[in-house]
Amino acid sequence: MKKSRLFTPGPTPVPEEVLLELARPVGYHRSAEAKAILGEVVAGLQYVLQTQQPVYVLTSSGTGAMEAAVTNLVAAGEKVILGTAGRWGERWRGILRAYGAEVVAVEAAPGEAVTPERLAEALEQHSDAVAVFTTLCETSTGVGHDIAAFGQLLRHRRAVLVVDGISGIGAMECRMDAWGIDVLVTGSQKALMMPPGLAYIAVSPKGWQKIETTPVRNFYFDLRRYRKALADGPDTPFTPANTLIRAQRLALERLRREGIEQVWCRHERLARACRAAVQALGLELFARRPASALTVIRVPASLDGSAVLKKLEKDFGFKLADGQDTLKGKIWRLSHMGYVDPFDVLGAIAALELVLAQSGLSVALGAGVAAFQRAYAAE
């Protein structure tokens, strides 16, 4: 007997009551009830994003909201600064290029973060840049960025700050209004305890000023349409994935009950314990400035990283994520965001220990488990 256990940094496990909600009959999306539910979801997202601004609900994966940010904010030929530390920073670059932006990139080496100092330099050199695009949690390497410091740099500048919070929101501290984030994007399937299918985007007044002076170049993702529909409704301009919206309401209620600060603390505590376990096993952490949504482990040179992950899944049902692109086989990514408790993570550590021992690595069975428990108890 074997159970399936999902530890990928998206999608992530979904609470039972949310799954049950998804099984209920489909309703009409323009009904008074649907509008009331959308209103509640928007309020819940405002709380999670820590913003007074409306949060627009898009039926797409997270990348759709990233594309919305680019097309609404940036005109062809305009210069933007990209703070990138991996694959998801590169996703910004791909979208920006597709829409003809001139991209000045501040790149961090794999496992490193873009520092506020380097961003400040780029802003000095490129005072004509209209926006800075970056990532809260770089899910490809496990690095978290100092978004509060980035926000400080932009507070008295013309450029707007655009943050991909797709895997960070709901896992690590992020305060849209207090930190001066102008456009914040996230998605349903990371720390928001939902299946894939919804993306969320909020815009500050400074962000709206930029949008209003930028030619409209899109239809489905034209944020003016979302703003009007939400203000008039609450409603969406096109048929939304209303089944998912109804389920998201329940997941957001969970976060509100727990309290967002407590949610951030819980993830931080899991992340610290997980890092202690990894180090106790003699393994190396990949991220220099680790995010608390996931733990990324460097594969020891003697092992085939992809083979270990296959064995973990085949023998014990634990699904962790491999590295992507050039990091394939070189890192393991263990997510602990969303609907995950300490005993879920302990299970993953115990299984990893076993598979490592079976793969010929010298590990003391239980060393990671004990380190996790000690670190967890110490907090």
Ligand SMILES: *Cc1c(COP(=O)(O)O)cnc(C)c1O
């Ligand atoms: C998962 C992820 C994305 C991609 O989102 P999709 O929902 O697959 O479009 C983008 N950015 C980050 C940081 C992510 O973790």
